[in-house]
Amino acid sequence: MTLYPKSQAILSENSRFIPGGVVSTNRAVDPPIVFRRAEGAWMWDVDGNRYLDYHAAFGPYVLGHNDRHVNAAVLRVIEEGRSLFGSGTTELEGELGRLICDVVPFLDSIQVLNTGSEATYQALRLARAATGRDHIIKPQGGYHGWHNDVACNLMTPLSTLGPRRNADEYPFLPISGGIPAGHSELVHAVNFNDLESVEAMCRKYPIAAFITEPILQNVGLIHPQPGYLEGLRALADKYGFVLIFDEVKTGFRHALGGFSSLAKVTPDLVVYGKAIANGYPLAVIAGKKYLMDLFVSPDASNRVLLAGTYNGHPVPTAAAIATIKRLAENNAAIYTHFETLGARMQTGLEKILKETGNRAVVARQGSAFCTYFMDHLPLDWHDLISNNDPEQDNHLRRDLLDRSIYFFQLPMKQCSLSAAHTEADVDFTLEGVQSVLSAKLQT
Numbered sequence: 001m002t003l004y005p006k007s008q009a010i011l012s013e014n015s016r017f018i019p020g021g022v023v024s025t026n027r028a029v030d031p032p033i034v035f036r037r038a039e040g041a042w043m044w045d046v047d048g049n050r051y052l053d054y055h056a057a058f059g060p061y062v063l064g065h066n067d068r069h070v071n072a073a074v075l076r077v078i079e080e081g082r083s084l085f086g087s088g089t090t091e092l093e094g095e096l097g098r099l100i101c102d103v104v105p106f107l108d109s110i111q112v113l114n115t116g117s118e119a120t121y122q123a124l125r126l127a128r129a130a131t132g133r134d135h136i137i138k139p140q141g142g143y144h145g146w147h148n149d150v151a152c153n154l155m156t157p158l159s160t161l162g163p164r165r166n167a168d169e170y171p172f173l174p175i176s177g178g179i180p181a182g183h184s185e186l187v188h189a190v191n192f193n194d195l196e197s198v199e200a201m202c203r204k205y206p207i208a209a210f211i212t213e214p215i216l217q218n219v220g221l222i223h224p225q226p227g228y229l230e231g232l233r234a235l236a237d238k239y240g241f242v243l244i245f246d247e248v249k250t251g252f253r254h255a256l257g258g259f260s261s262l263a264k265v266t267p268d269l270v271v272y273g274k275a276i277a278n279g280y281p282l283a284v285i286a287g288k289k290y291l292m293d294l295f296v297s298p299d300a301s302n303r304v305l306l307a308g309t310y311n312g313h314p315v316p317t318a319a320a321i322a323t324i325k326r327l328a329e330n331n332a333a334i335y336t337h338f339e340t341l342g343a344r345m346q347t348g349l350e351k352i353l354k355e356t357g358n359r360a361v362v363a364r365q366g367s368a369f370c371t372y373f374m375d376h377l378p379l380d381w382h383d384l385i386s387n388n389d390p391e392q393d394n395h396l397r398r399d400l401l402d403r404s405i406y407f408f409q410l411p412m413k414q415c416s417l418s419a420a421h422t423e424a425d426v427d428f429t430l431e432g433v434q435s436v437l438s439a440k441l442q443t
C-alpha cells in the first residue's frame with residue numbers, strides 16, 4: 001500500500017495557517033497527497049511516489065504538464081520585460097482575440113478574464129443587462145463556478161433532491177453558506193436534457209439566460225440527447241433569453257471550437273477556461289457582438305462593468321496563445337490522438353468491467369471519460385444519483401492509487417487524457433484496472 005508520511009506532515013503543518021490546509025475546498029480529498037512536480041502525463045509527490053495523471057488539475061492540461069512550447073512562450077514574455085501595465089492594451093491581448101475569433105468562426109469578439117467563475121459571472125450580467133430580466137435557469141448537476149447565482153444544485157444527494165421533477169424546477173439548493181436568500185427566487189434548476197422544464201420556466205418567469213455546460217462534465221460526463229442543444233437554441237429564440245454555453249471544461253478539449261462546433265449549435269455567449277491556457281489562469285467570455293458590446297455601451301444605464309487588475313496578464317495570455325497555436329497547428333493529430341486513445345481506454349474498460357461482473361458503463365467524449373456503476377448512461381443528475389453506486393467507484397479510484405494511477409479521489413469525477421499520454425499509458429491503466437477488479441472478484 002502506498003504511504004504518504006511527508007504529504008500528511010505538510011498538510012498538517014499548512015493547516016496551522018490555512019483552514020483545512022488547502023486553498024480550494026474542492027481539493028480536500030483523502031488521501032491528502034502533496035504533489036511536487038509533473039511532466040507530460042506523470043506527477044510525483046513529496047514522498048517520491050509517481051502517478052499517471054488523469055485528473056489534469058480539473059481539466060486544463062490538454063497538452064500535458066510542463067509543456068515546452070507553452071513554457072517557452074511564458075519565459076519569452078518574462079525575459080522581454082512584458083510586465084503587467086494595467087493601462088490601455090497590449091499586442092498580446094489583440095493577438096489572443098484574433099486567434100480565438102479565427103479558430104472559432106461563430107464568435108464576433110472576446111474578453112479576457114482570469115477564471116471560469118469570473119467569466120460565467122460576466123456572462124450572466126451581460127444577459128441580464130441585455131434582456132432587462134433577472135431570472136436564470138441552470139441544470140441540476142451543472143457547475144459554473146463559486147458565485148452566488150450558480151453555487152447551487154450541484155451533487156445534491158437524492159434524499160435532498162426528492163422525487164424527479166419533470167416540466168418543473170427544483171428548489172434552490174445552495175452549495176455554500178453566505179448566499180443571500182433573494183437568489184433562490186431568481187435561479188431555477190431543472191433536469192438536463194429536459195426541454196419541457198425550460199419552456200415551463202419561460203412561461204412562468206421572465207428569463208434572462210439559460211446557462212449550461214453542453215456536456216455535463218462536473219458529474220462525470222452526461223451527454224446532451226440528440227436535439228437537446230438545438231431545442232435550447234430554438235427556445236432561446238422563441239422566448240428571447242440568452243443561451244450561454246459554459247465550455248470551461250469542453251472548450252479546446254473536444255475541438256478548437258469546443259463542443260458547440262461539434263454539435264453545430266451556436267450559443268449567444270460562450271465561456272472558455274482551463275484547456276485554453278494549458279494550466280495557466282485565463283478565461284474568456286465571447287460571443288455575439290450585440291452582447292459583447294455592452295461592455296462599452298455608450299448608454300451608461302446598461303453598460304456592463306468589465307474590470308480586473310490581472311485581466312490579460314502577459315504570462316497567462318502568452319500561455320493561451322501558445323496553447324491555441326499548438327492545438328491549431330496540430331489540430332488533426334491532437335484530436336485524432338484523443339479519439340484513438342479515448343476509444344482504446346473505453347473499449348478496454350468496458351471489457352474488463354464486463355469480464356469482472358460489474359454492472360457499469362463508460363461515458364466518453366474524445367479524451368474525457370468516466371465510469372458509472374449503473375446499467376445505462378445517465379440522462380441527467382437525478383437519473384445518475386438514483387442509479388449509480390459511488391462506493392464501487394470510490395474503491396476503484398483508491399486502489400488505482402496503489403498502482404500509480406491517479407483518478408481524482410471523488411466518485412463520478414471525469415478523467416482526462418492529454419496529448420502527452422501514450423498508448424502504453426492507456427495499457428498500463430487498463431492493466432491496473434484489471435488487477436484491481438480481479439482482486440476484488442477474489443475477495
Ligand code: PMP
Binds near residue numbers: 117120249
Ligand atoms: N464552469 C465549469 C464548467 C467548470 O468546470 C468550472 C471549474 N471546474 C468553472 C466554470 C469555474 O472555473 P474556475 O474554477 O476557473 O473559476
